Amino acid sequence: MTRNRVPTIELGGTHVAVAVIDATARAIVDGSYAARSIDSSGSAADLIDSIAASARTLGSDHTGRWAVAVPGPFDFDAGIAQYSGVGKFDSLHGVDLRARLADALDADPASFTFVNDADAFALGEYAAGAARGLSRFCCITLGTGVGSGWVVDGERTDGAAPEGELHLLEFEGRRIEERMSRRAVRAAYARRARCATAVPDVKEIADRARGGDPIASEVLEDAFSFLGRALDGPLARFDADALVVGGTIARSWDLLEPPLSGGLGRTGFPVLRAELGHEAPMIGAAFAADATLLSAQGR
CATH class of the missing domain: 3.30.420.40 (ATPase, nucleotide binding domain)
Known part of the structure; x- marks a missing residue:
């Protein structure tokens, strides 16, 4: 054992x-x-x-x-x-x-x-999660920022982003995280709702959107649609089979997936919700370490 x-x-x-x-x-x-x-x-x-x-x-x-x-x-x-x-x-x-x-x-x-850690998350989803059986995919994690991992046949690559890091990518004249991150979503809501203090966090903004708050709905739809448009080019260049999405913001899947898929603009392209949560980076890191060990032993 x-x-x-x-x-x-x-x-x-x-x-x-x-x-x-x-x-x-x-x-x-x-x-x-x-x-x-x-x-x-x-x-x-x-x-x-x-x-x-x-x-x-x-x-x-x-x-x-x-x-x-x-x-x-x-x-x-x-x-x-x-x-x-x-x-x-x-x-x-x-x-x-x-x-x-x-x-x-x-x-x-x-x-x-x-x-x-982002590569480990992607490898974890490949080893035991939503990306099982996929040959080429990109996995993003949405939270304080945008993490990204690119995987081909169970090995990480730089994919189609600078140094493999989507947060370094510029789209429509701005870095992705300036429009799609915890900080950016909260700032957009505060600006539109004219919140001087006590700006709600993303989870509360999502709850407000579900409750009928039009500003909350618009802020989230704008952010997720922007992310889809920003990812469309890199995913096409990478010839990805699917996009896997995890992180704390992905818990609002009902609000995230429709505008994200719409922004991608590719009918039928698989956008998959990550399955493993906090387990993903740990399983992925072990998967990478185990593969490294087996390679070093010539097995």
Whole structure:
């Protein structure tokens, strides 16, 4: 059993989560998942201590080959953080996270595989979620921003966006996240509804739209339609089989899917709701690490 179990860490902007992934079943081992809040503005020592403390809860009934999903910017091959001016983890800039975690966990530095969190999410959906059986697809996550992963036959690629990152793409003279992100949606609602204070979050704006608020409906429809138009070109250039959509904003699927599909302007093109939620990046990171291990062993 141990040889099929991959210990996995997922580092988010406000949390660190850990789990053991059954690489054969492509699922989290029952009882192994745990998450804790972290302060992304904390010191490097405090952040690494929190990550390591969470990782230790996984015990030793696993391969010891660690899969780590982290946000960019990050040197994934070297294991070195490159955060600077992105509003989180600034203290980790230039830190060799591979070496520091290996030391804290008494592990071999070579046992760590680092994976971009958006790529890991996409690979998780490919391994065990909505993208099962797809050859070429793009997976986006909608929340504080627009994350993106591009997958061909189970391997991540840069797809049809700068460095594989859709948030770097410009459309209609603006970066995508200036129109489609938590910040952008809230700002658009505040502007149209003339909210001076107490601007509602996206979930509340969605609830208001369902309740008949015309401004809320217009704001969301504009944002999701814009996203569809912005993605149409990249998806065509990539020759994608489908678009998979996850993230917190995708919980408002009833409001998101119609204008997004309409913006894409391609009749019958599959727009699929992600199935795995918080499990996706962990399963995807383990999937990538397991494939890396098998390749290194020549199997």
